[in-house]
Amino acid sequence: MTSPCKQIQEQIAGYVDRELDTPQVNVVSRHLQDCPGCAEEATAQQKIKDLVRENAGSIPAPAHVRAEIRRRLDQEIFGFGFWEQIRQLFLLQPVPAIAAVVVLMLLSGLTASFVLPTQSQRASSYGGFVAGSIEGEIICVDCDLLEIVATPYIHDAGHRVGVRCQDGHVWSLLRSEKSQALSTNMRRRVRIVGRLFEQMQYVEVKEFSLI
Amino acid sequence: MARKKPSPEERRRKFEALAFPLVDALYGTALRMTRRRLDAEDLVQDVYLRAYRFFDKFEEGTNFKAWIFKILTNTFINRYRKKVREPQQTEFERVEYFYTEAEKERDDKYETHYDEQRYAGLFGDEVNAALGKLSYDFRAVVILCDIEGFSYKEIARIIGAPIGTVMSRLSRARQQLQNYLRDYAQRQGIVKKSR
Numbered sequence: 179m180t181s182p183c184k185q186i187q188e189q190i191a192g193y194v195d196r197e198l199d200t201p202q203v204n205v206v207s208r209h210l211q212d213c214p215g216c217a218e219e220a221t222a223q224q225k226i227k228d229l230v231r232e233n234a235g236s237i238p239a240p241a242h243v244r245a246e247i248r249r250r251l252d253q254e255i256f257g258f259g260f261w262e263q264i265r266q267l268f269l270l271q272p273v274p275a276i277a278a279v280v281v282l283m284l285l286s287g288l289t290a291s292f293v294l295p296t297q298s299q300r301a302s303s304y305g306g307f308v309a310g311s312i313e314g315e316i317i318c319v320d321c322d323l324l325e326i327v328a329t330p331y332i333h334d335a336g337h338r339v340g341v342r343c344q345d346g347h348v349w350s351l352l353r354s355e356k357s358q359a360l361s362t363n364m365r366r367r368v369r370i371v372g373r374l375f376e377q378m379q380y381v382e383v384k385e386f387s388l389i
Numbered sequence: 390m391a392r393k394k395p396s397p398e399e400r401r402r403k404f405e406a407l408a409f410p411l412v413d414a415l416y417g418t419a420l421r422m423t424r425r426r427l428d429a430e431d432l433v434q435d436v437y438l439r440a441y442r443f444f445d446k447f448e449e450g451t452n453f454k455a456w457i458f459k460i461l462t463n464t465f466i467n468r469y470r471k472k473v474r475e476p477q478q479t480e481f482e483r484v485e486y487f488y489t490e491a492e493k494e495r496d497d498k499y500e501t502h503y504d505e506q507r508y509a510g511l512f513g514d515e516v517n518a519a520l521g522k523l524s525y526d527f528r529a530v531v532i533l534c535d536i537e538g539f540s541y542k543e544i545a546r547i548i549g550a551p552i553g554t555v556m557s558r559l560s561r562a563r564q565q566l567q568n569y570l571r572d573y574a575q576r577q578g579i580v581k582k583s584r
Contacts, residue, residue, distance in 0.1 A: 191557070197540065
């Protein structure tokens with residue numbers, strides 16, 4: 179390949195795509211008339227271009243893609259638009275907007291003192307507790323977990339006492355003097371009477387007896 | 390103050406009118422670039438969200454299709470190029486992760502092969518299969534020029550490269566396609582016999 183060919187080759191794509199300006203086109207077409215190699219290259223590129231175009235058949239986007247786009251835009255408009263409007267409100271009407279916030283805060287403070295749960299109500303919101311008893315083996319919950327995941331790691335804090343019942347459930351013990359006393363009886367079977375926080379699987383020990 | 394901002398409804402309506410007719414074109418390109426259906430779906434959805442967020446930056450009267458295709462290209466590059474470039478690490482890390490890297494490479498090879506096969510099946514024709522074998526850079530210019538019909542100037546803006554680069558990439562991409570499609574092309578009698 180001679181050096182003029184090299185230059186022409188770089189422009190063949192532009193020639194095929196009709197992207198060259200008139201002087202360039204003239205230079206290229208003159209060369210193509212004299213050089214069968216480059217002419218062949220130009221024809222080949224044109225054919226490839228046509229081939230790609232013919233096989234470009236459009237692939238319709240699946241319906242769920244369109245639906246998802248709409249959903250995301252909705253979300254965007256609600257989410258973004260809402261805060262944008264709030265921002266605008268503060269920019270345009272700062273005094274009433276700030277006043278409104280202060281009133282809202284006062285109101286929510288008042289409401290909170292009436293409505294917010296007391297300690298015991300909050301406990302019941304975790305599914306509540308029942309007075310009851312459980313029987314099982316005293317274990318360390320951390321040791322047990324480490325055994326299950328089979329790592330050689332040894333937890334560094336003291337043992338966390340729990341009770342494994344026959345049904346496989348493990349109850350953790352709410353820390354108290356009573357639960358401390360239990361920690362000296364590892365692997366022993368025990369019967370505990372107290373308040374059971376079922377959803378959290380915690381027991382508050384009232385009394386216990388080894389069995 | 391600046392000119393009045395359009396209401397969200399108006400903005401959305403304008404955006405949809407411009408962008409929604411392009412879903413198939415964007416999806417087709419995303420599919421040809423990512424070569425995976427799920428990735429293509431993800432990419433297109435992302436592109437629409439981004440385009441909507443930056444819709445204020447779009448200058449009315451300019452070419453919206455080119456604008457949104459630029460977003461597609463950028464999003465694609467950010468997401469998938471990163472994946473490709475990640476394995477470049479320092480020597481020390483390389484030794485550290487020698488085994489995982491080796492495993493990863495094996496998986497990647499498998500995936501690439503798997504993708505190519507799946508991709509070929511996706512379109513069911515040799516031309517698109519050949520297109521899938523091109524590097525990202527080459528594939529992008531062919532898609533933008535020959536399938537989507539963008540001008541060199543538009544392509545240059547979309548991929549952020551000079552027009553000369555667009556032209557030379559197209560030349561080389563088409564030469565590679567000729568090689569991949571040699572058998573196919575000879576059957577159709579459109580490519581010179583030897584090179």
